[in-house]
Amino acid sequence: MFEDDGEAINRNRKMENGSPVQCPNTVTVRRNPPRRARATPAAKAAESNPPAAISSFPLQEILAMEVPQNPKDNSSSSSSSVQTPLSENLKVYLRVRPLQLKNLKKSRNADDQNSRSGHVWPQNPQKKKVTKEKNVKKKGCDACVTINDDHSVTVCPPMTLQESRRSKSEVYEGFSHVFSTESSQGEVYGKMVSPLVEDFLKGKSGMLTALGPSGSGKTHTIFGSPRDPGMVPLALQHIFRTESSDSQPLRSYYLSIFEIYSEKGKGEKMYDLSADGGELTMQQYTIKGLKEVFISKAGEAESLVACAMTKRATAITNANSTSSRSQCIINIRRVANQDEVEDTLNCAVLTIADLAGAEREKRTGNQGTRLLEANFINNTSMVFGLCLRSLFEHQRNPKKPLQKHFHNSLLTKYLRDYLEGKKRMTLMLTVKAGEEDYLDTTYLLRQASPYMKIKFNNVVEPSNINKRQLQTLFTFEEQKRTKYSVPEACSTEGKGHQEEGPLPHEEPLVKTDCKATKPSHSKMAERNHLIMQNFAKAIWQVLKQYRDKLKSAENENQNLREEIKNEKIRYFELEKQWKNSRCSTCSNSKEDYAEAASIKVVTSFESRSGLDEHRFNGVHETNTNSFIKVKESDGSSPCEDINNFSEPGEVEEAHINRVDETTPRNGCKTVKKFMYEEADDCCLTKNSTAFGTLQSRILVKYDSCSSVELDKFSEQDEESTSPESPSQEMSFIHCDAHECETQSVLDTPLYQPTSEKSERDISALNEDKEFLAKLSDSRHLPPTEDFASSQEQKHNIDVHCSELRADISSKLEKPKRRLLPASSTLLRDFSNMHVEDDIEVSKANRNGKKSAKGEKIRTQGNISLMRMLKGNHLF
Numbered sequence: 001m002f003e004d005d006g007e008a009i010n011r012n013r014k015m016e017n018g019s020p021v022q023c024p025n026t027v028t029v030r031r032n033p034p035r036r037a038r039a040t041p042a043a044k045a046a047e048s049n050p051p052a053a054i055s056s057f058p059l060q061e062i063l064a065m066e067v068p069q070n071p072k073d074n075s076s077s078s079s080s081s082v083q084t085p086l087s088e089n090l091k092v093y094l095r096v097r098p099l100q101l102k103n104l105k106k107s108r109n110a111d112d113q114n115s116r117s118g119h120v121w122p123q124n125p126q127k128k129k130v131t132k133e134k135n136v137k138k139k140g141c142d143a144c145v146t147i148n149d150d151h152s153v154t155v156c157p158p159m160t161l162q163e164s165r166r167s168k169s170e171v172y173e174g175f176s177h178v179f180s181t182e183s184s185q186g187e188v189y190g191k192m193v194s195p196l197v198e199d200f201l202k203g204k205s206g207m208l209t210a211l212g213p214s215g216s217g218k219t220h221t222i223f224g225s226p227r228d229p230g231m232v233p234l235a236l237q238h239i240f241r242t243e244s245s246d247s248q249p250l251r252s253y254y255l256s257i258f259e260i261y262s263e264k265g266k267g268e269k270m271y272d273l274s275a276d277g278g279e280l281t282m283q284q285y286t287i288k289g290l291k292e293v294f295i296s297k298a299g300e301a302e303s304l305v306a307c308a309m310t311k312r313a314t315a316i317t318n319a320n321s322t323s324s325r326s327q328c329i330i331n332i333r334r335v336a337n338q339d340e341v342e343d344t345l346n347c348a349v350l351t352i353a354d355l356a357g358a359e360r361e362k363r364t365g366n367q368g369t370r371l372l373e374a375n376f377i378n379n380t381s382m383v384f385g386l387c388l389r390s391l392f393e394h395q396r397n398p399k400k401p402l403q404k405h406f407h408n409s410l411l412t413k414y415l416r417d418y419l420e421g422k423k424r425m426t427l428m429l430t431v432k433a434g435e436e437d438y439l440d441t442t443y444l445l446r447q448a449s450p451y452m453k454i455k456f457n458n459v460v461e462p463s464n465i466n467k468r469q470l471q472t473l474f475t476f477e478e479q480k481r482t483k484y485s486v487p488e489a490c491s492t493e494g495k496g497h498q499e500e501g502p503l504p505h506e507e508p509l510v511k512t513d514c515k516a517t518k519p520s521h522s523k524m525a526e527r528n529h530l531i532m533q534n535f536a537k538a539i540w541q542v543l544k545q546y547r548d549k550l551k552s553a554e555n556e557n558q559n560l561r562e563e564i565k566n567e568k569i570r571y572f573e574l575e576k577q578w579k580n581s582r583c584s585t586c587s588n589s590k591e592d593y594a595e596a597a598s599i600k601v602v603t604s605f606e607s608r609s610g611l612d613e614h615r616f617n618g619v620h621e622t623n624t625n626s627f628i629k630v631k632e633s634d635g636s637s638p639c640e641d642i643n644n645f646s647e648p649g650e651v652e653e654a655h656i657n658r659v660d661e662t663t664p665r666n667g668c669k670t671v672k673k674f675m676y677e678e679a680d681d682c683c684l685t686k687n688s689t690a691f692g693t694l695q696s697r698i699l700v701k702y703d704s705c706s707s708v709e710l711d712k713f714s715e716q717d718e719e720s721t722s723p724e725s726p727s728q729e730m731s732f733i734h735c736d737a738h739e740c741e742t743q744s745v746l747d748t749p750l751y752q753p754t755s756e757k758s759e760r761d762i763s764a765l766n767e768d769k770e771f772l773a774k775l776s777d778s779r780h781l782p783p784t785e786d787f788a789s790s791q792e793q794k795h796n797i798d799v800h801c802s803e804l805r806a807d808i809s810s811k812l813e814k815p816k817r818r819l820l821p822a823s824s825t826l827l828r829d830f831s832n833m834h835v836e837d838d839i840e841v842s843k844a845n846r847n848g849k850k851s852a853k854g855e856k857i858r859t860q861g862n863i864s865l866m867r868m869l870k871g872n873h874l875f
């Protein structure tokens, strides 16, 4: 009994799952073994060259980007100031501290001795000469630093090091200016700080940093003393002197001062050194809670600084009786008033940093707390130097990334913009000229000499507002209100300040100053507009980068596609070669095909009784991915079975390649069944029309997997078949759906017999011939209703059978290596049935010629058969 469609589907599913079900009456036909899918070229490329990950959207960079200066401001500033170069080198000044008094006394004593000895007479002239040379050497070694000119110095090692030849004199040049020991504070200010202040007054930010070993005069230079004021007091005087010269004070100045200190090495802390200042915190490079004090007079500011210096951490060391233990930073911020329209965006900051000097343990004799402080000081100095060194190397070789050393200390975090070259900075190196300071001096000069080559390109001007400045600007108006209400101090940054009072726009401004009340939503809007404009530019740049990346990715994708295409072409060529090679070798050995996992063509004619059962499985070449099974149960007349094709075209649809062997079973009627392939994955069963004792079944089956099993005969079939009749089960057929190559059932031999099995194939073919002979004789059987209805087809098929027999005999004599599909053979045979002739005959009938009745019937059958073939797309 035939299995129903559900069973067939289940079977197909099982086969797809890799568990083919064996059917007793079928032979499993295995196609090519499943091959592991090769990695596509794209996958290979992806493995070999993983695409560069697209970096995330640099939001932080955009937020931190610098807003270009307003052209208005540029024009205004340029009109009022000297044009500054686009790029300028880091200015490095050197100040040599005078020798200490005891050293001076020593040298003076030596001179006195020499002079006194000069009065001794008589003297040995040779001895006098030697003494002179020694004195010269000694004199030279008292001051290890010799100033060559305004821009260079020579560092001479002390005698002990000279004699041991461990070091030589070194010349350091390229300084912006070298201040000798006699240089006064005013001179230093005039050459070093005054330009900075001038720029500051024009709205340009800048920073002055003092570097040098402990006791070298940094604090002295920066702050000075009441008698000898340093750079800060002089700068304040300069600023307010300039402001006072103007008819209308247009700007406001704020001063903030804080220190970074590590108490007992526990960690860096920031303290506000203003009057009521406390500990500060840093968030995202911004100091929170730092108070700015509005300053309107130089004296007021100087007193604030003096007060702050009293709060600064200092200690007595062997190197300095007033050694600074913290990094002190002073900010003087200049803010344009609202009436100064052109300078609206100007918000310059002058920063002066007095760093604690590096200390040598041997020199300072530090112990305990002092030693811990020294470690912090030295570490900060080292990080500061590393930042500048990294900036220098990055500028010299852009391929070298700019190392982010500034993360390693609070000081460098705060001065990040300066240490990354975004803001201008001026370095002041202070050294001591004593021979005992030779190591400290040479270390500093060696370290700082390359810094002179650091360039500041596109220096950020104060009008350029970045994220940090925006925070300050946001609180600017509030500071102004505070200024009028609390003139002494105001908080400038961050949350602390915002918590103290409402936002500027939340309440009316203080009434005391009309200018302060003007501010200015329009100006803020203008500022915001500029910021947004630059933000858009930054986004545009980022999008351009992404577009470039996308383009490159598309190109890569295109290349991979081409590779895939080439691979496919190569694959098809190889497949074609493989097919050809298989065709050529199929005649050699049947086992070869089995090993090649090709499709087996199995035909078995089985007797129902099993007494005369003979089963033969044949394997022949195939290039297809599917196969057709044909079950054939033949009754008394095989030819009737052929006529049982109830639907025209079924025979042609079954691309019968070969029936290897037929063996009728004893006592069973033969029922012919054809299982053939359709072009889809479904499993179809077509029952042909039964007539008489014969019954035909056509099972249309497509196997997408590697095996197909023969179907069982249904019980109904068994009942319909005669027990005496042999049952033939003929399986199976294979077709090539792609190449439309069909192989005739009787296209033989497929290969030269080289073994007993092959000979058995030949014998099977002979039996096929006999079977066809029976088919041809079947027309003599008494017709049934079905048979009568297909009378015309039977007649045609009879003719076809006879022609097939002749074809078989001819092909047996001339074995063909090329396999022809069954459908093509059938078509050829049908075309040989003179369809055109029939048409001509019908035409002739129109001309009055009579034709036989049988001829007329045959003509109609041929035409209908041709239509059937066309309808099944075999043409």
Ligand SMILES: Nc1ncnc2c1ncn2[C@@H]1O[C@H](COP(=O)(O)OP(=O)(O)OP(=O)(O)O)[C@@H](O)[C@H]1O
Pocket (backbone or CB within 6 Å): 096, 097, 098, 212, 213, 214, 215, 216, 217, 218, 219, 220, 221, 320, 322, 323, 324, 325, 355, 356, 357, 358, 430
């Ligand atoms: N150019 C100078 N002329 C006269 N005295 C000076 C000069 N430079 C420094 N001194 C004196 O030297 C001493 C040490 O100077 P200063 O405290 O400025 O050193 P420093 O570099 O700040 O040391 P530290 O790093 O330990 O703080 C002070 O008493 C100061 O008066």
